[in-house]
Amino acid sequence: MQVWHSEEDIPSELGRTVVTMGIFDGVHKGHRAVLAKTVAEAKARGVMSVALTFDPHPATVHNPDSPIHLVATLGDRLDRLAAAGIDATFVQHYTLEYAQASPREFVANQLVGQLHAEAIVVGQDARFGKGNVGDGDMLRALGSKLGFSVYLVSDVGDDAGHRWSSTRVRELLSMGDVSGAAMVLGRPHRIRGEVVHGFQRGRELGFPTANLTGDNLGEVPADGVYAGWLVRRVPASSAAEYLPAAISVGTNPQFDGVERTVEAHVLGRSDLNLYGESVAIDFIERLRPMFSFGSLDELLVQMDEDLRGTAEVLGVPTAGRVDPKKIKAI
Incomplete structure (x- = not known):
């Protein structure tokens, strides 16, 4: 074109x-x-x-x-x-x-x-x-x-009388209804940005994440944890690689965060070096809202459950936390 x-x-x-x-x-x-x-x-x-x-x-x-x-x-x-x-x-x-x-x-x-x-x-x-x-x-x-x-x-829409429009997509995303947004879009909702350095709390816990921040990512869904895909270009190739990911959107209230970020943990991977890469995030399903827990152990239990839920939604093998000592970068 x-x-x-x-x-x-x-x-x-x-x-x-x-x-x-x-x-x-x-x-x-x-x-x-x-x-x-x-x-x-x-x-x-x-x-x-x-x-x-x-x-x-x-x-x-x-x-x-x-x-x-x-x-x-x-x-x-x-x-x-x-x-x-x-x-x-x-x-x-x-x-x-x-x-x-x-x-x-x-x-x-x-x-x-x-x-x-x-x-x-x-x-x-x-x-x-x-x-x-x-x-x-x-x-x-x-x-x-x-x-x-x-x-x-003529206008087209769903059986409930909602007209398909960009405004409707934004409404659904503001509620975290990424599967509803996908019905209007005809595909998963996607944002795109460059992977930047974060606080690296996740890697210390066995959940290394690719962090995206900024105002030009596209419409970021409501705070919460989602199942989805991290999409990257294969180095030295024009092919796309889809990596199953548990995605966190929010300010990280467990650690009194202030800046709203998107963090994607690729299931089972400790070998990725994505810093500086432009990647896309496809949102498939919201797993839960974002909230803080009474202790770090409670958080880890929930994060383990998030990994299982992500694997189930995406139809991929379940993967647990990775060994922090084996994490190269992300």
């Missing part, structure tokens, strides 16, 4: 296209219905399929004091747009100045003028232009005047 960040990146020989637009945060099932229609229509017409997305998130630009935590990083978003079959994605740098374009200016200048749209595919809830006053009906009216076709894709 081609990725364009400015008009200069767009090939000069670009022909007509089928365009879809949106933030596509998480690229959930609702997004994929729109993307599938975009790709199918482009193939039927023999033209390129193009997605217009925005970075940073418009809500963060308009309300900087209440920034949106993205469900997925921009890199993962682009990977998933490519996996959906999109031929090219234009990443529009979103600013307050850019947001001043009227609906007609936005459609005529960017979608039709810059991206050469002969057809536009959006969800039925799409909004665009200054103040988000543009909608599906306005898009159809503009299509009649400017000469492009419009396809509105």
